[in-house]
Amino acid sequence: MRLLVVEDESDLAVALVAGLGRAGYAVDTAATGAEALEKLGGTDYDLMVLDINLPDIDGFTLCRRIRADTDAADLRILMLTARGGLPDRIRGLDEGADDYLVKPFALAELLARIRALLRRDTGGGSAVLEVGDIVLDDGRSWARRGERELSLTRKEFAVLRYLMTRAGHVISAEELLDHVWDENTDPFTQTVRVTVGTLRRKLVVGDEPPVLETVIGRGYRIREPA
Incomplete structure (x- = not known):
């Protein structure tokens, strides 16, 4: 499965690429919302891991734009952010995120959530x-x-x-x-x-x-x- 990690913290992005790669995923990265939209326009990703605090547009806005785009409306989106307050979690899900995970996080939990989201596309209920x-x-x-x-x-x-x-x-x-x-x-x-x-x-x-x-x-x- 091919994932897009949208994260402007370079150290975390590198760590995510390594961890997700060890789990067998193909991973591309984007450091800004604009770069993410450009890559989404050219590649059919299975899932996106999305930070909220991006340098150009915030993750909420990016998520809303993606959901308005019929070509990417079915993309699985997992928000991964330090903003863990209840209003932020509710807003993220209301803007179209499929799941919301707060930093700091355990890689094992992130992988489990990714597996669960990807199984929705194939009708599977188990890993x-x-x-x-x-x-x-x-x-x-x-x-x-x-x-x-x-x-x-x-x-x-x-x-x-x-x-x-x-x-x-x-x-x-x-x-x-x-x-x-x-x-x-x-x-x-x-x-x-x-x-x-x-x-x-x-x-x-x-x-x-x-x-x-x-x-x-x-x-x-x-x-x-x-």
Whole structure:
């Protein structure tokens, strides 16, 4: 999943990128509201972590603008701010935020809230995904097929998570690149093909047909059980 962190404190932004990246998310950053709007105009983010105290426009105003934009109206927004008073929390939610977390915060709680918000898009009620005999625990960052635990890189885990939330649907390489890799990735790279290839091999069981299929000319699909 691809996240946008809107935070003008550079040290915190760097820490968030590191922490969210370790959890398998692709993370871009913006230090101002204007920069955030520019990036939102060019990228289909899954979720935005938004500070209120920005140097140009405040987070409340930015949130309201985003909700008025039909192209970004479904974006999940988590406000992350030092302004913890009840009026601020109420205003943030009324302006369109999906959740509100006060600084200082524990990274584990932030990750849990992000997982909960992202599950709303896929109708999931748990951090554990199951497709056939593949089980992925997003909260504990492990996956297995049958009784065999899978040894996956962060990107392989992220690709598997994205495909499992859309099991049965063909996902293009471009969509995977947009949602699993960040803005620093060369769009002409073969990283999607290579990552999917190594993930497919790790999911193979004996002589069974691959559960991760390539649909020629269209993309990739996790095969649902019959």
